[in-house]
Amino acid sequence: MPGIVLLLPVVAIVVVTIHDVVRRPTLRRLALRNVTRRRGEALLVVVGSLIATAIITASFLVGDTLGASITQMGPADEYVPAPSLARLPDIAAALSSPVPGTDGTLPVVRSGATAASVHGSPRLAEPHAAMLEVDFAAARRFGGDAGATGFAGAGSTPSGVDAVVAKDLARTLHLKRGDSVDVYAFGTRLRLRVRGVVPRLGVAGLAVQDQTNSPNVFVAPGTIARLAARPTARLASVPEAFVLVSNDGGVFSGATHSAAIRQRLEARVRPVAAVSVTTTKQDLLDGAKEASKSFTQVFAGIGAFSVIAGILLLVNIFVMLADERKSELGMLRAVGMRRNQLVRAFGIEGAIYAVLAGVAGTVSGIGIGRLIVVVAQRLFNQEERFRIQLRFAVTPHALVLGLLIGLVISLITVWATSIRVGRLNVIRAIRDVPEPHVVRRRLRTMVLSGAGMAFGLLLFASGVAGKAWFGALAGPPIALFSCIPLLSAVVPRRAVASLACVGALAWAVVAFTVLPKVFDNVDIPAFVVQGVILVSAAVALLATNADLSVHLTSRLSGAGTALAARLGLAYPVARRFRTSMLLGMYALVIFTMTFLAVFAKLFGEQGPRFSREQSAGYDVLVDSNPYDPATPQVLRAQPGVASVAPLLRAFPNFTTTYRTKPMSWPLTAFDKSFLAYGQPKLRNYAARFGSERATWQAVESTPDLAIVSDFFLRRGGGPPQNQIHPGDIFSVYEPTTGRTARLTVAGVTTSDWVFNGVMVGTPWAQSFFGKDIALARTYVRVRPGAAGEEVAARLTGGLLSHGVDARTISSIVHTRLQQNEGFFTLMEGYLVLGLLIGIAGLGVVMVRAVRERRRQIGVLRAIGFPARLVRRAFLFEAVVIAVQGVVLGMVLALIVSYQLLANSKTFNDQQLGFKVPWATLAVVLVAAMVASLVAILGPATQASRIKPAVALRIAD
């Protein structure tokens, strides 16, 4: 538990502090006096650390919110199927008194349908809509949190021809309250009136097969039974009835003890019917949770950079406080205060700031988190098919963690800095003399240095051996940095330190390429660690050699700007630790932003190529109602259609080496017509086939061969956890017939933008699935000269009764790419916030710097330093830090991304060309500069207004 590790030092510090506050009135008085005597300073410290705590808390809150929102299952934890519609009430009755560990049940009836708009031209259709019957009042009670069910404002259960539609369907069909909507099911058409719209949340957002979209229509109970009972009903569409069960606890904690509860549920309904609480739907839940987990992970990774930036700000502020107090603390030591008393008095003072800032920061964090969520929601809503209903969730977990991290970092920094000051030579402290730069050859340092080296090397060796990325990535830098004290006994320190930094930098850049096996399936945290290593090595390198830049400016001649530059540079160089913290904060945020920008651009520009690779020479993809499909004959008769390739589709269960629990996944069968004009591109294929085309042809004609995409049986984004390779074997299982088969991977597609899933030959598919596989998708090639978009629009409008949804392949790819872009944009927005906070932090630090240097400014003004030069010096100082941070972050990110794209196997296969996103970078650069300037303008102007006669009287 990292929480415990975080807690321990804080508990110790808190115990000591409370003891001192209660039992040591002298220490308490000293601390309180300091706080109240310098209200301005105290306020700045609190504001600065408040900002840092706020960003940390906001990061956690946003992560939780996204996690909460993506889990569309809401409160439902188990799914108990009824053998038939008629038996549903019995099952529901059996479960009416809750099974231990659960706190609610909800009977649901569901059927697939095609929904179409009634007005407008062309009419819009959604062939994968779901008709659902559920009691709204019961749904609201389900799981104990009405807000999580999606029915909070939905009113009463629909009756008659009233319907309540989910937001996804309302968007696709442009429906609003009062509109009519046609639903095609069981071979008939039902015209309904939209009474309201519910969000994609909880039961209202219940999704099957496609987790990112819930085109639901909630109808009056009994509707489905009535339609199914019609004598002419085509019963290909089987209505489903089931009971959703919610476990004790919230939306997230619920799923943990699902296995035991499943057995209890099965036992409970056994007298009624021997149903199994099927793993299929459990998988669906797992899938959604997994998707949310990987999404949250990406966010947490990105958020980690903001958190680290916040931590650096905190450290900076408290180090600054100690610096300011240095001579005073030294004075107290001189008059006989013992070291530990001094540390504790300062500890009390720091604790006061930390607690104030922690509490206020956590509260502001809620506001900031909310703001991010609102912006994110806007962004998500702009995208065509990438819609997430965000529900801002303030979880105690996030608040406590944010508060704790803020407190821990503040308290530890306060104690560490005051212990350092306490150990200073009294005189050096009073006179603010920097620690002499002697190479300490003390035995302890040497031993520690050696131990650090050994540890780093060991970490590396075990990382490489165990294919654990952390050790392999972090080991060499740890060893390198540890050897600095040891080696600087024989070689000049600057050289050793610089070399160590360069070494660490180089390693972090090339590690992924040099050890491809170790970094094969790395996760987001690896990139966070990589970024942190890169930035800290680069910042350390700059800090080690910062004095060189001073030599440079001292060569500059002339009054005015050169002098301001010299002054503006002198302070950051003299306070290297503080400067490094600020620099690191900037660089980290910019690093991540640049990295994202490179990849966003990369994917954004691949559209035409991806559609070409996907299309097999066809233009339009037609999905239609599998129970009443648009047949090839019908489609061929449509204007503009040159030829068609019909595909059969089913959704069986699969298992493979890395997923032993059965999981539902689409399967698409193709015949020779699919290969008439080419074939979709393969990333790789079994060598024995010789060519991509031969591979496709073999799969078409040979049973037991299949082509899959590289994200086969995976949910959610993020880097691949497990990859499937040609030659791998997996199992397919058809639940209705109970048949199983083993398939061999012949080839792997580069990307499956239209989600065909597992591709097999039609002959084998028909022999295996029989009547359980149906024509559901057709590739259409348009006549020369005809526009794909127009043909698609005409097909959708003209074949509405077949539930046709025709879209060009390029537009599908385009929308999918937009989703990616939207995602990237959101990430960037998130980071912009990190940057803003960094800039605000810079402002606070500079305000404090102005106060700290008031008397010096007075002297400068007295000897003839013009006011504008004072201002310019401060502006210069801030801009130098900002420019360095921005340039550092950008350059590092460009190097790493270039290196990844050029050398990493994963990306190289996709042949994504590296391109610098100049436009975005320019915007980031200018925005960061301007914002930094604005933030510093206030303090700088304040500095320039300082009156020499007044400043000179400041005793300090």
Added chain:
Amino acid sequence: MPVTGSDILDARGVVKTYRTGALEVEALRGVDLRIPRGQYLSVMGPSGNGKTTLLNCLSGLDDIDEGTVLVEGEDIHAMADSRRTEYRAQHMGFIFQTFNLIPVFTAVENVELPLLLTGVKAGEARERSHGMLDRVGLGHRTEHRPAELSGGEQQRVAVARALVAKPAIVWADEPTGNLDSQTAKPVLELLGELHAAGQTLVVVTHDAGIGAMAERMVRVQDGRIVADGRPGEI
């Protein structure tokens, strides 16, 4: 005192009142003072009676409420702040009691500041500053930061800085206030040498011994000049 046309400074009826909220402190209540070129003037008086205020007002560091201050014939309080600042850079040198130096600059960097401010080339400024530090006996400590120097050494660096641009007048406010007599000695000797070389000097002090080293002394009490003459006469 004979009134000659070569007065470097001519102050008449200077009034300075500090206002903080409703409180008013009349720190200078009508001061007239002329300083001939090349004079070594000491300003003495009990603590809190307006010595520092006088120095600040005469040198243009602070604004005045009434009166005029002509420095080399120019009314410094009629100048805009930027012009007055420039004027200080070109014609005045300052030495304060404590925290005189910029801590992040080395001794030589501190000394060369006034030269750079008046547009002297970096190379030449460095050279002249080294020369000046030599003169104050710190030629071997030029690359040290202020915190690494003793109080007396710091003060000598401040003297070097005050003199390096060859100012018309040097102002010193308790230049040895923070030093023991042992350390103060070389600083005071330095001031004496300057005077001998023709430098105009105004030194504020409450140490009678130091005041006596000047050729003329004024006594400030209650915001007024209450005595003016040779040190021995007062």
